[in-house]
Amino acid sequence: MTEPTHLTLSQARDALKAKTLSATELTKAHVDAIERAGALNCFITKTPELALQSARDSDARIAKGEARPLEGLPLGIKDLYCTKGVRTTAASRILDDFTPPYESTVSANLWRDGALMLGKLNLDEFAMGSSNETSAFGPVISPWRRKDASGGFDTARIVPGGSSGGSSAAVAAHLCLGATATDTGGSIRQPAAFTGTVGVKPTYGRCSRWGIVAFASSLDQAGPITRTVRDAAIMLRSMAGHDPKDTTSVDAPVPDYEASIGASVKGKRIGIPKEYRLDGLSPEIAALWDQGVAWLKDAGAEIVEISLPHTRTALPAYYIIAPAEASSNLARYDGVRYGLREKGRDITDMYEKTRARGFGAEVRRRVMIGTYVLSAGYYDAYYVRAQKIRSLIKRDFDIAFAAGVDAVLTPATPSPAFAIGEKGSADPVEMYLNDVFTVTVNMAGLPGLALPAGLSGNGLPLALQLIGRPFDEETLFSLASAIEQAAPKIQSPAPWWG
């Protein structure tokens, strides 16, 4: 029989249903794989006992014929999702050993459908980063390695992308069947692109944000990272849905996304935005994009050039809006109600020392930028102007969709993954440029999907991104499955980590 960790989520589901595999066997195999993978640093908190107990419950349900849609499937949960009774850190020292007395709506939806948790996955601190180097628990190491000139591997430790780097690395290394993630400017799609996995950032409002540690509330959205497009469709269906506890959660029925897998894409109009062909776009990425166009054409889609003229303003506007919202959201970490507290001579001194010690450098920097752009005298010049530009970015997409475009195809990242320490050490902006292709989607609230489409010259995964109309994730799944069919199969990296 196939090693259980080699199964995709859908194959594991079918094997449990056919009773050729038990949930306990499946879970045990993943628990063992996690034990061997300490070198990747994917998990902040492991919950093997909880997982095995849930697996036994699932086996009992399956025996009674009471299996639910995700019965007995082991998942990883990004440590930004509050999990009742299980430590939740947001990869920050300031949350210390915070143990939520409540469960996030999205994770509760997964447990309602029978899935089980292997543990809490590492991330960039408060989801701020593009490489998972800002975690207070140390960086996650990608299971991928670069090929050197002699055809072997070099020793550089490759980043798994961020902020959902623990999620992407754990899925790529077969430590879980799928993982939850969150995306504020590309934090699902960029790590998926760097690790050869599939990441979906749904339409804003599709998944509840309740119980997920907030970064920038008007941009944050939960979504899955998996190894196949079908698996992402299965997971998203359970994660999505209306939640009265989140006023931005949309009250609309959740489609059966899995039914879109393999659906015809004949006649779909695919927009190719000319503004994404940046100066200095690597020839490798440009060729991959052309290849993606060819695959969709072969599948019967119609390709049209479109213009999204405000594309270049998205990233700078994001670096005003996201820090502004973060500075406000992170005001709650003051050493009073939960987490770290440093002693001070008065209450202000206590706040200042607690936050200086509790927040890492990137978080401190963003909170300060956010405070500055919201401060008296600068609010209109920075924040209100950025919100107006956000209207223009959204309008560009509205015009393209109104002209009959069903989805947009772009590269997912400007380059393959880099090694730890290679970017952003001298200038924080260098790191921010990683999200240049993904951030427009958050600014406009649209759904986006990244999927592997090839390998770079040095053997690292490269990805394409599909952007859809609001609440039309179904079209993205059908287009992505057409590309997945056409693209060369990418072999998972061989487990050098143990």
Next chain:
Amino acid sequence: MSVDSAVVRRIAHLSRIAVEDAEVERLQGELNAILAFVEELSEVDVSGVEPLTSVLPMKMKKRSDVVTDGGIADDVLANAPEREDHFFVVPKVIE
């Protein structure tokens, strides 16, 4: 626009983040790099454009003004770094 060291200290205080003297220069450089990066936005014509307040054409939902939970003081205080009975304890605020 760029910030000087006095502004860095003022922003840090407004952010309630203590900064050491030795950090100010580095922070000033980083904040100015970010402000230089967003500078190009000042060239975009935004006349007549409304700021975006919601990506969805959706009315803000309001729930009934009723208590949805309550009686969970122990839960609320469970993670407090310092507490007394059902109260959070902070350094003295009023003399």
